[in-house]
Amino acid sequence: MPGLIDTVAWVYVEDGRILCARPRGKDVFYIPGGKREGAESDVETLLREIEEELTVLLDPATATHVGTYEAGVPGAPDGTVVRMSCWTADFAGTLSASSEIDEIAWFSYADRPHVPPVDQLLFDDLRAAGTLDG
Template sequence: MTGPGTRLIDTVAWIHLRDGRILGTRTRGKELFYIPGGKRHDGESDVQTLLREVEEELTVAIVPGSVAHVGTYEAPVDRRTPDVVVRMACYTGDHRGTLAASSEIEEIAWLSYADRGRVPPVDQLVFDELRAAGELS
């Protein structure tokens, strides 16, 4: 999907499912929900990025030994900017602590497939795959 003239946004995300729903976060001032995670800092591995971002956003600690890669997805950031592509490496992992919105996060929610229109294109790919696997209601 990426090619000449394309700007890539490299991100890592945490797939956290409960009772057929996926955890979503909404940043202050934004309308869309996102799968928790964020951009990699220079020199960070996927797991380092995942642990840092989830702790910053949700005040929980991911257990490093429990982290498993689910898939990597790419999609334009939105329809208006098809030359900006988000690459999102997605992982599952157990956590310690109580989920709570922190930092720039205004709201957390448990989303079903019916909420697909409330997430960006790259997250929609994850929703589609989880739905096809029977993991998202």
């Protein structure tokens, strides 16, 4: 698909709030994760990106696919779509922002307007499932 941005994201919810990250130099928060490199699997991408961004090691044996979402990309050329494959997984270590990340935050559903459209679809599903607080 031309204009497809293929990403993988880590869904980590604690006490009704989801972990989000703001990359260095950006003013928008995202679900942590990133773009696939080469022939990486979803889980390989997830492990690499989360270690790079949040300095924790995910346990691949606990990785569970929770959904895949697609949406347009504001400010990108017409027809550009981001596909976000979302996974949960247990982790070891202490969550902290790496050199790639300016800030991490815990968002409730009320923070939905502060994330991109593809992330908003995940927020909707988590809210409907009773996982994400209002």
